Amino acid sequence: MTRAGPPLGVPRYKDPPARADARAPRRPRRPGVTPPIVYHPAYQASLPEGHRFPMGKYGQLAARLTERGLVPAGFVTPEPASAALLGLVHDPAYVAAVLAAAVPRAIEREIGLPVDAGVARRARASAGGTLAAARLALAQGLAGSAAGGSHHARRAQGAGFCIFNDVAVAARALQREGAIGRALVVDCDVHQGDGTADCLVCAPDLFTLSIHAEKNYPVRKIAGDLDIGLADGLGDAAYLAVLAGRLPPLLDALAPDLVFYNAGVDPHRDDTLGRLALTDAGLAARDRFVIAAVRARGIPLVAVIGGGYGSDAAAIAARHALVFEAMAAEAGP
Template identity: 65%
Template sequence: AGTVLAARLALKHGIACNAAGGSHHARRAQGAGFCTFNDVAVASLVLLAEGAVENILVVDLDVHQGDGTADILKDEPRAFTFSMHGERNYPARKIASDVDIALPDGTGDAAYLDRLGAILPELCAGRRWDIVFYNAGVDVHAEDRLGRLTLTDNGLRSREELVISYFRKAGIPLCGVIGGGYSSDVPALAARHAILFEVAAAYADARQATSCSSQS
């Protein structure tokens, strides 16, 4: 329900985030990988059933491949799934997204951001998206227990700025969810998750300022 609400708020305001969600391993018939219900897939199907949107893009940057989302939405032509993840990480048997990018162990900030920056325009080349669901998992961080990639805090912030700025400048509503993060240092983990909301808030504030300026 949190992701459904965040999606509706994103359609209304341009951007909104759920302080949970990203349970992308849950499939049609069962949960998996710490995930019970696939909130992004459910929210996508709800919006489509309501007629609120016609074309949905899922950008999944959790370190684990979004197999459950791919499974649930594979027969829904109005939803397009993209996952960029660790090649040798969970799940061992992956379910193909519409586009998958598998990264080698040890991928750091520069290579990660270069690959992401190159693919975003390609995802938008053929279709106009009514909403983007963004899974901002922080388990790509170098200190994550389950990650195997080596992004830094600065790398995470650059990633969020890259994704959010790209879609907001294109005028496409974005709904963010926090995805995975596995660290015994809970304050550090919370700070990494908070980056999504800090960057999103900056773009929400900028939109509000522009709106107020145009009205004045």
């Protein structure tokens, strides 16, 4: 399911639609408050031995966050998303098929995961976790979920290890209840956020920015609001220059009520499904920049972890922890 749109790097709109009520800052910083982190045991499901998706990273990430003192009050446990909540974004027939563990084999192959009861529970927990973290971010300025970022899940089906589009579900739910009017999705996963673009195509106040490797998956991209395709092998300095040139003016033009930050670590040079060449230091600098730019404008930010692939789950978990460390540093002592 592809939708005609502009080439990569060209926004869907000539200029981002500015808010008439734009103002900053709207929410003060809350120094000394450790940003809450949402986690559910169902985030880690069982997969067949040798499966290439690094499911073990979720438990290892939770352990690392605990060891580093980033959850002094413990994790926040979310309510799994209901079928009605998921239906705000996804075809109800697809939602029902997932919850019944009856996804057609052709779609299951596109997803790349066996959609059994455990994987379905994980998908519900992840969507509920992103919504819970978003609510916490609106209340406290910063929050994150130790999962989420399933940005290849489209309205009609999942794909690319993604079953339900948690960010799109959370954004639509918050908008529907009046908690937000406008949101910005900052997607720094190495793969273009085609599913999020598809899910939010009819929601002009839910704006998508995707910064990704141009030649990477998906081959057939669904145009988002602003897609920035990067050349293979791009390193830290060039990547950060692109981010610094595009994000601040977009924040100023949109003045969103909330930023969803997909802090995927697959732009790392050692990632098995990435094509960029960021280092650990580059990922950390990226996370610090995004968080600081958003919070300097008084805008709440919720982080999800996105992709990160390879055989060393501990190393991947350590990279995923960087965004939570950056949020804690931004909150300050």
